[in-house]
Amino acid sequence: MAETTLSASHPQPRIETMVExxxxxxxxxxxLRLAVLVVLIGGWELGVRFGLIDPFFFGxxxxxxxxxxxxxxxxxxxxxxxxxxxxTIYEAGAGFLIGxxxxxxxxxxxxxxxxxxxxxxxYIKVANSIPRVVLGSIFIxxxxxxxxxxxxxxxxxxxxxxxxxxxxxxxxxxxxxxANARILGASNWQVTRAVVIPSALSWILASLHVSFGFALVGxxxxxxxxxxxxxxxxxxxxxxxxxxxxxxxAMIVIAVVALIAEWILTLIENRLLTWRPETTAGE
Amino acid sequence: MDATSPTAVExxxxxxxxxxxxxxxxxxxEDFDLTIAPGEFFAIVGxxxxxxxxxxxxxxxxxxxxxxxxxxxxxxVDGVDTRVGFVFQQDAVFPWRNVLGNVMAGPLFRGQPRDxxxxxxRDWITRVGLKGFEDHHPHQLSGGMRKRVALAxxxxxxxxxxxxxEPFSALDVQTRELMQExxxxxxxxxxxxxxxxxxxxxxxxxLADRVAVLTTRPAxxxxxHTIDLPRPRDVATxxxxxxxxxxxxxxxxxxxxxxxxxxxxx
Numbered sequence: 175m176a177e178t179t180l181s182a183s184h185p186q187p188r189i190e191t192m193v194e195x196x197x198x199x200x201x202x203x204x205x206l207r208l209a210v211l212v213v214l215i216g217g218w219e220l221g222v223r224f225g226l227i228d229p230f231f232f233g234x235x236x237x238x239x240x241x242x243x244x245x246x247x248x249x250x251x252x253x254x255x256x257x258x259x260x261x262t263i264y265e266a267g268a269g270f271l272i273g274x275x276x277x278x279x280x281x282x283x284x285x286x287x288x289x290x291x292x293x294x295x296x297y298i299k300v301a302n303s304i305p306r307v308v309l310g311s312i313f314i315x316x317x318x319x320x321x322x323x324x325x326x327x328x329x330x331x332x333x334x335x336x337x338x339x340x341x342x343x344x345x346x347x348x349x350x351x352x353a354n355a356r357i358l359g360a361s362n363w364q365v366t367r368a369v370v371i372p373s374a375l376s377w378i379l380a381s382l383h384v385s386f387g388f389a390l391v392g393x394x395x396x397x398x399x400x401x402x403x404x405x406x407x408x409x410x411x412x413x414x415x416x417x418x419x420x421x422x423x424a425m426i427v428i429a430v431v432a433l434i435a436e437w438i439l440t441l442i443e444n445r446l447l448t449w450r451p452e453t454t455a456g457e
Numbered sequence: 458m459d460a461t462s463p464t465a466v467e468x469x470x471x472x473x474x475x476x477x478x479x480x481x482x483x484x485x486x487e488d489f490d491l492t493i494a495p496g497e498f499f500a501i502v503g504x505x506x507x508x509x510x511x512x513x514x515x516x517x518x519x520x521x522x523x524x525x526x527x528x529x530x531x532x533x534v535d536g537v538d539t540r541v542g543f544v545f546q547q548d549a550v551f552p553w554r555n556v557l558g559n560v561m562a563g564p565l566f567r568g569q570p571r572d573x574x575x576x577x578x579r580d581w582i583t584r585v586g587l588k589g590f591e592d593h594h595p596h597q598l599s600g601g602m603r604k605r606v607a608l609a610x611x612x613x614x615x616x617x618x619x620x621x622x623e624p625f626s627a628l629d630v631q632t633r634e635l636m637q638e639x640x641x642x643x644x645x646x647x648x649x650x651x652x653x654x655x656x657x658x659x660x661x662x663x664l665a666d667r668v669a670v671l672t673t674r675p676a677x678x679x680x681x682h683t684i685d686l687p688r689p690r691d692v693a694t695x696x697x698x699x700x701x702x703x704x705x706x707x708x709x710x711x712x713x714x715x716x717x718x719x720x721x722x723x
Contacts, residue, residue, distance in 0.1 A: 353519055354549035356537050358614065359566035368562065372553040449553040451596040 233418040241423040250408055255427070262393050262405040263431060265321050269328020270389035277333045277385075278378055281340025285374070286366055291341075302334045307395050314400045324396035324404070331392035332385040339381035343374025376450070379443045386435045390428065463531040465618050465650035466493040466516055471525035472675075473511050485511040487675035489525070493650050495617070500653045500661035502712060503671030504719040509654040510546075512676070513620045516652065517543050529618060539567065542616030542649070544624040550595050550606050556582060557591040559606050563614040581609040585639065601632035605639070612643055619644070619651045626655070637664060638692045645689065658712060662704055663692055670711045673719040682708050 215235045221227035222234040229237065245255040252258065284291040310327045317323035347370045355369045397406025405424055412420030471489040474482050485508035493499045501509050514520040515527050518537040527534045529541070550559045561578035565571065582591055585605040595603050604624065611619065625633045641664060644651055655661050661668045662684055670679045686700055695701050 348549075350545050350547055350549045351551060353517075354543065354545060355551075355562070355566070356519070357517055357541060357543040358563040358610065359539055360562075361566070364566050368566075369551065372551070375553075449555075449594045449596070 229418075230416070231418060233422045237419045238422045238426070241419045242426065245423065251411055252407055253403060258403055258405050258408050259427060259431065261321070261403045262390070262397065262428070265324040265393035265396070265404065266328050266386070266389040268321075269325045269392055270332050270386050272325070273329040273332025273389065274336045274382060274385065276329070277336025277381075278340045280333075281337045281342075281378075282344055282366065282371065282374065285341045285344025286362075286370065298334070298337065302338070306330050306334070307392075310392075310396050310399045313396065319400050319402055324393045324401070324406075327396040328389040328392035331388040335385040335388060336378065336381045339377045340374055343377030344370050346377070347373040376447060379439075379446065382439055382443075383436065386439065387432060390432055390435075394428065463495070464492050464528070465495040465497065465530060466491070466652060467526075467528045467531075468492075468512070468515070469526045469528075471515065471522045471527060473508070473515060473520065473522050484675035486515075486522070487677065489677055491669065491678055493618075493652060495530075495650050496648045497667065498644060498651045498653065498665045500655060500665035500668045501671060502655055502658050502661045502668060502708070503676065504673055504712075504716045505656055507671050507673055507715075507719065508676035509671065510622050513543070513622050513652065513654060516618070517541050517620055538618075539614070540617040542611040542614055542619045544604075544607050544611050544619070544621045546623040546626060548595065548600075548603050548607075550603055550610065552595050555592050555594050556587055556598075556606055559595070560609045560613055563610060567614070577613060578609075581613045584612075584643070585609045599632075600628055601636060604628065604636055608636075608640065608643065612647060615647065616649050619647075619649045621651065621653045623655050624653075625660070626657070633660075634692055640664065641688075641690065641692070658705060658709055659696055662686075662701060662708070663690060663695055668708060670708060670715065673715050679715065680711055682711075 218227065218232075219235045222229045222232075249255060250258060284294060307327070309330055310323070313323040313326045317326060351369050351373065352365055355365050360368060393404070394406035394409070397404035398410050401407045405428055409421055409424045412418075412424065468489055468491040471486055472484065473486040473489075474484045477483050489512070491512070501512065503509055511520070515522055516529070516534065518534050518541070529538055551562065554562065557575065557578055560581055561574040564574035564577060569577075579591070582588060585608055587602060587605055587609070590598065590602065595606065598606070607624070625636050628636060637660065651665075653661070653664060658668075665684055667681055667683050669681045671677065672679045682704065684704060686695065686698070686704070
């Protein structure tokens with residue numbers, strides 16, 4: 175009796191130290207991350223102060239912060255900052271949605287239909303090898319300086335990534351699962367809905383992470399090439415007046431937007447893929 | 458065979474050939490004959506890679522023979538037939554659906570209303586001993602429990618012909634014994650014809666009314682043995698029975714010849 179209680183209580187303290195060790199490790203990682211940031215930014219700032227880095231070309235962290243504060247308070251040279259952010263988010267978001275939906279639909283259609291994929295795969299390969307950013311010029315000529323040309327460029331940037339992943343995901347669907355569904359009585363459409371789409375979903379969601387970044391690139395490059403508003407235009411304007419701090423400040427704003435989008439996509443992904451076993455490889 | 462009842466499954470002079478990547482023609486089945494009566498438990502044993510799974514694919518309508526005829530209840534097989542159930546060797550339950558969703562998949566595919574399908578699914582989940590696991594996803598279950606899901610998923614469709622492709626080969630010995638017992642019980646209530654493919658001769662004898670031994674590739678039926686052991690059978694103790702051992706010895710002589718021939722051929 176005494177022995178059982180002893181052995182039962184024995185592992186308890188060991189588990190606690192494991193948890194504690196993990197917490198300590200996490201704290202250490204956070205502290206080191208912060209240290210790296212401080213060293214980088216601090217080094218940059220000190221380098222400028224001691225004359226090792228020319229702030230005219232490479233900017234200065236404190237000046238970038240001041241620039242951001244100024245933009246938020248007084249607006250930018252091309253209008254209020256919020257307006258520019260919103261325009262770029264709108265263009266990238268609309269392009270992302272349209273491109274992703276088209277990509278998923280085409281990927282599934284071609285993945286499920288041998289003839290369609292035989293006919294079109296060659297054209298998609300060719301289109302994919304074209305540097306698509308160049309199409310931005312055409313879209314601006316054709317669709318004008320407004321949002322439409324940027325949305326179109328973002329669509330083109332997103333479509334191929336999502337399409338390729340959806341197609342691959344459909345092709346990788348487990349043959350046994352498809353056979354099982356057919357024997358259980360599923361029609362072609364039911365096989366697509368109940369087996370093919372769920373198994374392609376993790377591929378598609380993975381591609382969405384990458385492709386929102388592409389949508390932002392599409393929108394910003396489009397604004398670069400010709401626009402009346404947006405973060406791309408803000409960067410182009412800063413570049414035109416040799417304002418490197420302005421370029422960096424705009425970059426930070428865009429990075430924050432991208433990170434927030436990434437976070438939202440991860441939330442959606444976790445909701446849609448609850449059936450997956452938890453991966454043991456943490457972060 | 459009873460003249461009034463048609464055969465459940467019949468294969469007549471069936472051939473199934475594949476073209477290998479090097480352009481050779483590989484014959485999996487050649488001049489293959491097999492007849493299974495309604496309600497009969499029929500097992501096929503044979504060396505690995507001899508075309509047992511190919512046979513099941515032909516009956517299920519997943520593949521077409523190059524020669525000969527495959528019939529279900531005297532009508533030729535044309536595509537997937539709703540009277541057929543199939544339990545796969547690997548896991549074929551849908552990983553993104555929970556147990557309930559998996560079991561009710563068949564009735565829903567076949568156009569049953571949702572509430573009816575769900576009630577029936579809950580009944581089958583209880584019958585295979587998974588009550589309380591309705592909301593679990595397959596990755597949260599053990600291999601044996603996933604097999605139970607697969608059985609419920611198949612039996613809920615009331616198949617007239619049940620095809621099983623080494624369904625228990627991935628399970629450990631104890632779990633396999635439990636599942637064999639479970640299967641016999643489900644089968645005795647369902648009255649469906651079963652074609653059970655296995656490489657385990659003991660398993661074939663324990664379960665089946667008749668056991669066919671196949672030759673090496675191209676597969677033909679070498680011999681069909683009738684297993685006249687009384688039912689209901691006790692899977693756990695039957696294998697020590699005199700009659701069982703006698704039958705096993707007789708068939709394994711047949712089988713060993715083919716295994717040796719298969720090895721010599723490679």
